[in-house]
Amino acid sequence: MEIAKVAVVGLGTMGAGIAEVFARAGIGVVAIEADVAALNRGIGLLDASLSRAVSRGRLTAAEQAEIRGRVRPAADFGELAAADLAIEVVPERMEVKRQIFAELDRACRPDAILATNTSSLSVTAIAAASEHPGRVIGMHFFNPAPVMRLVEVVSTVVSGDGVADTVSALARRLGKTPVQVSDRAGFIANALLLPYLNHAVHLLETSYATGPDIDLAATAGVGLPMGPLALLDLIGLDTALSIMEVLHGEFGLPRYAPAPLLRRLADAGRTGRKAGRGIYQYGGSPGGADPHGGNGPDAATPDSVTLIGAGDDLEEDLASAMAAAGITVTANAADPSDLVLVAADAWRPVLPASLAAGRPQDTVGLHLTGKLGAGRLAEIVQTGVSSAAAVAAGTALAGKLGFTTVRAPDRPGFLVAALLYPHLADAVRMVQDGYATAADIDTAMTLGCGYPKGPFELIDAAGAAAVLAGLAAMHEGYGYPEFAPPPLLAEHAAAGITFGAAPRPAR
Ligand SMILES: NC(=O)c1ccc[n+]([C@@H]2O[C@H](COP(=O)([O-])OP(=O)(O)OC[C@H]3O[C@@H](n4cnc5c(N)ncnc54)[C@H](O)[C@@H]3O)[C@@H](O)[C@H]2O)c1
Known part of the structure; x- marks a missing residue:
């Protein structure tokens, strides 16, 4: 017709x-x-x-x-x-x-x-x-x-x-x-996007990270055009809440339960940009208002750093970048220094290395997220005993080395993967459920939500085995069912195959 x-x-x-x-x-x-x-x-x-x-x-x-x-x-x-x-x-x-x-x-x-x-x-x-x-x-x-x-x-x-x-x-x-x-609630794009935004609110309300850091993790860490919290303010917290309620009503899983903070802000009329106030404040308030505060005052760059690493390329690169910046670098934990820096791996806690170095309060982790996306983002990992001064010094150091920084707790996935991997797992489950193909999901998220790369391109780039290991570590660490690695991901990791999402039409 x-x-x-x-x-x-x-x-x-x-x-x-x-x-x-x-x-x-x-x-x-x-x-x-x-x-x-x-x-x-x-x-x-x-x-x-x-x-x-x-x-x-x-x-x-x-x-x-x-x-x-x-x-x-x-x-x-x-x-x-x-x-x-x-x-x-x-x-x-x-x-x-x-x-x-x-x-x-x-x-x-x-x-x-x-x-x-x-x-x-x-x-x-x-x-x-x-x-x-x-x-x-x-x-x-x-x-x-x-x-x-x-x-x-x-x-x-x-x-x-x-x-x-x-x-x-x-x-x-x-x-x-x-x-x-x-006909299923949220179709493809909203059924994947909204739970990811809701998860970001959950990270904010549990003080896992600050709002600006969560947004930076998505933009600088993954390469998404906008952070999830800023996007929520644009969509409208009331609209997002009602879509989450529909998704929760349809699927009933904990992942779809609206984050309490989302509901409270919507109830309070803080619905986002259209109200002048949502997660952030708009118009006239310098820097916006983050309900959980910013990153605190800037600190001086440390003059000397003890670098603890795995003896790999990353450690070498960091050591030479610091030396080039005029910082004295030592690998010996017994040497005096202003800061102990652990070159971190997202799936190994920083604390054991920090304790082994003998000065856990002076120690932070530094995790580079290059593999996941476009930006040069450094996660400054704060253990349960890192002092505020050490976190500030680590942040200043990474800034001096040219990284954009976010702060993350010493938990599986730190910030970028903790935000992104459950979203990737949702996408895999959607294929596993037979609802959509990997190619259609990548098309939906790139053309409907402006992602530069679809979830399956991101998984293929990181490797199914790496995403699987990450989700398994998060699942073990938290016990939340939404972090359970989907069997389809485990099959791809075991077989060493990609999702091979078909090339999308030109944008
Ligand atoms: N806004 C978005 O970002 C977005 C994105 C995708 C889909 N949608 C969907 O699109 C639909 C419309 O959303 P919107 O944001 O454009 O809403 P809107 O409120 O901006 O527009 C709705 C329009 O419908 C008109 N209307 C109301 N009753 C009518 C009637 N009896 N006869 C004719 N017109 C009538 C209203 O006057 C209004 O102009 C909704 O189903 C929404 O879920 C919205």
């Missing part, structure tokens, strides 16, 4: 963008809103977006006029008879969605496809409100719709043959990349 004309119902944040995407692809759009004022507001959003594209030189004035000419505001549902597909983009409330679908049933041709852009409601339950549930499908765009390349095409158990393929072909015409999935 060729889709020549579409109807977009609801021209809010997403609907205005979706209408723009269709019109840019040469498809006629009938736009419906709740009332005239909302329609004018929605068309205003569309016009502003097109004008921005013109002012940035991405569109000519003639193209703008042509695109705009394809969008026809409609007074009511009576004008939908010509639409081959109608997409509902109204607020995320089941009763509103069901009412819209009943209207669409009456107004649209019997062969028209009815799509919903819902992020977290059951497409099946929405379809049940239609007289013809076989033609109802999820067509889930990402924000901002004109920019993000992913469309999740969601079939239900009652979807008609060929509907998902027709909608996928349409998504491709729009310049998007579709992934086809069945």
Whole structure:
């Protein structure tokens, strides 16, 4: 079926963008809103977006006029008879969605496809409100719709043959990349992203690390475009909480239980950027407010360091970098020095080496996370007996050597892997469950969430065996079921094979 004309119902944040995407692809759009004022507001959003594209030189004035000419505001549902597909983009409330679908049933041709852009409601339950549930499908765009390349095409158990393929072909015409999935809470992208964000809140509320350090671990340590806490503030803590509740309701696992701090902040109206305050504070407050404080005052770089390492390349590189920076380096724990530095491995605690050196209060670990991602990030590992002065000196030293630093407790995975590996395990479990392929998951996370590399590219880069060992250490250390290494990961590690996610289309 060729889709020549579409109807977009609801021209809010997403609907205005979706209408723009269709019109840019040469498809006629009938736009419906709740009332005239909302329609004018929605068309205003569309016009502003097109004008921005013109002012940035991405569109000519003639193209703008042509695109705009394809969008026809409609007074009511009576004008939908010509639409081959109608997409509902109204607020995320089941009763509103069901009412819209009943209207669409009456107004649209019997062969028209009815799509919903819902992020977290059951497409099946929405379809049940239609007289013809076989033609109802999820067509889930990402924000901002004109920019993000992913469309999740969601079939239900009652979807008609060929509907998902027709909608996928349409998504491709729009310049998007579709992934086809069945109707399960969160589909691919939100089901992986939100628990990871929730986990970051959990690390914050348990004082595992500071907010800025958690965000730096994701950006400088993994190469993600934004830290999880800053991203939560952008998404809205209320929205994130309601998606977590849906995921928890569907899967029931502890990993999906909303972090208490997420719920408390949302309850308090600290919903993120839109409220001026969420995890961080926005506007007028210098440096933002981290509920758990910053890293404390800067300390002087130590003049002399005792370096304890495994006698490997890392130890040698560190020693020569310190010497080049004019720092006296000794490998003998008996020699006096300002700081004892243990060149750390993420899966071995620093404390035993620190105790063996005889000055545990003067000792911190330094862990470089190069293998996991793009940045040169150093984790300053604080044992239970490291003094605040030693942590400050270690941080200053790593800064002098050119590293971005975060502070982490002496626990399995320190900070970067403790944040990332459970997320990677979720992705593996999604493949193990037969819900999506590794390639589709990488596509969803790169094109829908802006990851530079998908979870399986990250696993393949680190090695399945390394991720497995890390998760096993976390599982042993904490006993939380969400850290249990998925059997599929163990199989890949044992067989020495990669997930080999197929190459993605160019971004
Ligand atoms: N905002 C996001 O980042 C995002 C991303 C992906 C999917 N979604 C999903 O898209 C949908 C819309 O979200 P949004 O953020 O655009 O919401 P929004 O509140 O910005 O827009 C909803 C629009 O629907 C209109 N509306 C309400 N009742 C209507 C009716 N009876 N008839 C016609 N229009 C009506 C409202 O006037 C409003 O303009 C939700 O299902 C949401 O889960 C949102």
